[in-house]
Amino acid sequence: MKKYTYSANQSDNKGKWCIVDAKGEVLGRLASLIASRLRGKHNPLFTPHVDTGDWVVVINADKIVLTGRKLDQKCYYRHSGYIGGLKTITAKKLLEKRPEDLIRFAVKGMLPKNRLGSKLFKKLKVYAGDKHPHISQRLEAI
Numbered sequence: 001m002k003k004y005t006y007s008a009n010q011s012d013n014k015g016k017w018c019i020v021d022a023k024g025e026v027l028g029r030l031a032s033l034i035a036s037r038l039r040g041k042h043n044p045l046f047t048p049h050v051d052t053g054d055w056v057v058v059i060n061a062d063k064i065v066l067t068g069r070k071l072d073q074k075c076y077y078r079h080s081g082y083i084g085g086l087k088t089i090t091a092k093k094l095l096e097k098r099p100e101d102l103i104r105f106a107v108k109g110m111l112p113k114n115r116l117g118s119k120l121f122k123k124l125k126v127y128a129g130d131k132h133p134h135i136s137q138r139l140e141a142i
Contacts, residue, residue: 035111038121061100
């Protein structure tokens with residue numbers, strides 16, 4: 001009798017939809033929960049090189065909480081590619097301007113840095129308010 005470890009396929013993924021309310025949640029703790037759910041680590045069929053995760057919808061991203069002095073001190077950087085083209089924005093200004101990006105940046109940093117990570121990141125939907133267009137999917141609250 002052969003004994004082997006089961007390795008999941010893409011066809012094994014059922015792809016449930018989950019909804020997360022970010023109201024009053026700490027950014028890093030919420031992002032690690034979302035990244036784990038996107039990756040599929042909650043699933044007994046978890047395989048590191050296969051997408052076994054769920055689709056995640058995050059609402060109330062504008063009501064996220066950052067601990068300590070991170071609102072004033074944490075900076076997000078981007079570069080235009082030209083000399084002197086480094087742009088910075090603090091977490092406080094980003095929360096006012098585009099609150100969805102705070103969660104997106106935090107989750108993206110916790111996903112693998114390869115094609116699988118890009119594929120998983122596309123399964124994350126973030127909305128500033130409590131309205132979202134994914135009502136037709138059967139959303140499971142987390």
